[in-house]
Amino acid sequence: MTETNARAETAPERSVGLIRLGTGLLQGLCLYGLIQASEGKTWPFTDQPLFAALFLVVLFAPAPILASIGRMRLPSLLGWTAIAALLLAAFGFYDAWRQPTMPEPGKDWEPERAVFAAVGLFVAHVLIAAADADRRRIGRYETIFALATKFAVQLGLSFAFVGVLWILLFVGASLFEVIGLKGFKETIGEAWFAAPVSAVTFAAAVHLTDVRSGLIRAIRTLGLTLLSWLTPIMTAIAAAFLVALPFTGLEPLWNTGSATAMLLVAAAALAVLVNAVYQDGEGDEARPAVLRWSARAAAVLLVPIVGLAIYGLMLRIGQHGLSPDRIVAGAIAAVAAVLAAGYAFAAVRPGEWMKPVGLTNVAAACVGLVLLASLFSPIADPARLSVNSQMARLERGEITPDEFDYAFLRFDGGRWGAAALQRLKASNNAAIAEHATSALKAEYRRPSHRAPDMVRADPARFKIAPAGRALPREFIALDVPVGSTVANCAELVGCTAIIADLNQDGSEEVIVSQGSRGEIYGKASTGSWSRLGALEAACEGSSADILPKAVALSPPAFPDVQIGEHRFRVVPDRSYCLATPPAPTP
DSSP: OOOOOHSSSSOOOHHHHHHHHHHHHHHHHHHHHHHHHHHHHHHTOEEEOOOOHHHHHHHHTTTHHHHTTTTTTTHHHHHHHHHHHHHHHHHHHHHHHHHHOOOSTTTOOOTTHHHHHHHHHHHHHHHHHHHHTTTTTSSOOOOHHHHHHHHHHHHHHHHHHHHHHHHHHHHHHHHHTTOOOHHHHHHHHSHHHHHHHHHHHHHHHHHHHHHHHHHHHHHHHHHHHHHTTTHHHHHHHHHHHHHHHHOSSSSSHHHHOHHHHHHHHHHHHHHHHHHHHHTTTTTTSSEEEEHHHHHHHHHHHHHHHHHHHHHHHHHHHHHHOOOOOOHHHHHHHEEEEEEEEHHHHHHHEEESSSTTTHHHHHHHHHHHHHHHHHHTSSTHHHHHHHHHHHHHHHTTTTSOOOOOOOOOOOOOHHHHHHHHHHHHHHHHHHHHHHHHHHHOOOOOOOOOGGGEEEEEEOOGGGEEESOOOOHHHHHHHHHEESSSHHHHHTTSSSSEEEOOSSSSSSSSSSEEETTEEEEEEEEEESSSEEEEEEESSSTHHHHHTTTOOOOOOOOOOSOOEETTTTTEOOOOHHHHHHHHHOOOOO
16 A cells, blocks of 8 residues: 655654644644633623634644644645635534524534534545645545545544543542642643643644554554454345345334434445455455455445435435434435445446445545535525425424424524524414414423423324324323423434223323333323323333334233332343243233
8 A cells, every 4th residue: 555655745753743732732722712711701702603613713723734734735735724714614603603593692602513524624634635645636546545544543543642641630630639739630620721731632642643654554454454354244234134124124114213324324334344345445356255245245235225214214304394314314315325326336347346436435525525515504504494394394284283393493493493483473373373482482492401390292203003193182282291201202203102092991091102111191080181100111122012013901920019008010020021921912
């Protein structure tokens, strides 16, 4: 494998090290200034968009200099760093601007999507650094692969180095505290110490790993070798899963409520393993035959797995419309589709082994960058698209006013959701206007922040059985406490609600199931709806197996135990469940 470092123009090692340390120190001081502004609620923290822009610039803009000083031509490096800083500033500014106006501007701003900025910056820097090294618009794939793996190893080692430093600092602080000296512990906890020290330590780690290229190559080779030998295992698992689907059907997969996410994770694992085997494409004959054929099979299996993920996502969108999560999942699925198509073509193409993999990776990286820029800009903002989709469903009557998710508009719809709620507030439909008014007054979405600590069921979060039934209006209007299964379902996807007459009194109850636990709601003796009891798996796995399919009444393994005035329910132990066959269902 040809190393980019041998071809790139290098600067004296000491000068490069000093530049890196100086960059880290400047970054640390700027982070300290932002932390001080945040804690003191002073400018620029009071200007939310500006603070978000500065935060992302300070956090990520030094990365190109730390990674490539002395390895890229200086004009190219400085020009790219300036462009990256401008893009990061625009990204942060827009991310804050798109939020609805809050009572206290700038309060508790969190860069929720900073991870996307980091990923985008990493991919873009690899492509630009490779192009600069090869003096081409698009660098050779061998160079791209070498730089991507080198930077990934450097990042991992540098973060580990900073983590070890802080472990040692806390150990030292504990030693001083034992003898009554607490000043050291207080000092390392101060922002003026923590921010610059962490940034300088990270910069030093990057420099040490950069000048020890042999270490990087050794770790990279070892990691890729270990990963490559996992390819036959993951390929066999994926093949077995696809073979089993015709016998099980797709219903169990869709019942999970997270099928698309699981399938995309599986696709990502296969793609990583294919690349671990392929690497930069050189020396393919030196690879064992089992790895080459496993990589071919994995590349082909990507097509049905990604296809199922896209199909499941389209079903979900058809049922519930667009949401920010579904739009982001759609973008990820689009990149996965590019990889699947390219890898499958590489697997069946005659000639040099899997040669199109490199071109496919570059194409997928470019597609990903374009989608990232579109999604996190006014072009295709997920919140705006989702609000338009959900409002259209309400206007077409696809969802009733009581089932509509007004909280989504308030807390996840950004400024477009807030504007939509204002329109709904003026609606001639009294129910819509009432719900919109309540949503606009709400201060928190998460149940743990509500006052009082109560929440209502969100029908969109449940898979209802029997099919075609709707949740009773009494259940939807019921206030339940935070911590209940219904409250958890308000934050999660994939809960099950089963309508059945459990006590055979002629009135149906609702079983809310989340894994092996659940709750029962129905009409109490007072005539009003309330929580009637809890549902736990009598033997491990029984509730999870029965609830999504059917409801049947079975006698308990042990009767209730009465001790004085107290009545106890017996939950069988695992050993009892394993040793005793299940009771016959009447």
